Amino acid sequence: MPLVTALQRRLSVLHAARVRGTFFASFETSGMAHPPDIAMSRLARALLELPPSIQKLWKQARNRVFDIGVARAAGNTALPLALRRQTVKTIAHLNARVALTLYPQTWRAPTRLPNKRLERPGATSRADVAAPNAGRSAAER
Numbered sequence: 001m002p003l004v005t006a007l008q009r010r011l012s013v014l015h016a017a018r019v020r021g022t023f024f025a026s027f028e029t030s031g032m033a034h035p036p037d038i039a040m041s042r043l044a045r046a047l048l049e050l051p052p053s054i055q056k057l058w059k060q061a062r063n064r065v066f067d068i069g070v071a072r073a074a075g076n077t078a079l080p081l082a083l084r085r086q087t088v089k090t091i092a093h094l095n096a097r098v099a100l101t102l103y104p105q106t107w108r109a110p111t112r113l114p115n116k117r118l119e120r121p122g123a124t125s126r127a128d129v130a131a132p133n134a135g136r137s138a139a140e141r
Contacts, residue, residue, distance in 0.1 A: 001016070002053075002054055002057060003025065003050075003054055003057040003058060004016045004025050006050055006051070006054045007025075007027055007046055007047075007050070010030070010042075010046040011027040011028065011029060011030060011042075011043065011046055012027060012028050012029070012030045013025070013026075013027055014026040014027060014028055022062070027043065027046075028043075029042045029043060036068045036081050036083065037082065037083050037084050037087050040066050040068075040083065040087050040091065040098075041084075041086075041087050041090070043066060044066075044087070044090045044091060044094060047094055048090070048094070058094070059095065064094065064095060064096035064097070065096060065097055065098075065099050066091050066096055066097070066098050066099070067098075067099040067100070067101050068081055068098070068099070068100050068101070069101045069103060070100070070101070070102050070103065071103045071105075072102055072103060072104060072105050081100070083098070
């Protein structure tokens with residue numbers, strides 16, 4: 001929990017608890033969704049700026065992951081997920097790995113709203129979007 005406490009000042013804590021006997025913590029950048037490279041850079045900076053005693057907890061984690069979460073939705077636009085070389089080097093320096101999680105399409109706009117007066121044109125499609133958790137980081141101990 002000291003790692004979670006230290007990081008919650010700069011990051012949003014998505015989850016922090018024991019999962020099947022192992023402590024699991026997951027974080028994401030605060031505020032609006034950022035492109036994966038920016039989000040991962042911010043996560044890495046937050047980890048690198050921790051006091052050495054707290055950084056030790058990160059280093060002791062069994063699994064350190066920078067996860068790019070993408071919600072797949074209807075559409076035909078591409079979603080570039082390139083990371084800068086420096087971002088990759090920083091993640092490697094943190095002894096972490098990069099993962100890509102593709103979330104299934106779970107939301108479909110109705111083709112017709114129950115109340116005809118409330119219907120809005122163009123409310124039936126969505127483009128591919130990066131989920132707000134793009135660039136989230138998880139640490140397991």
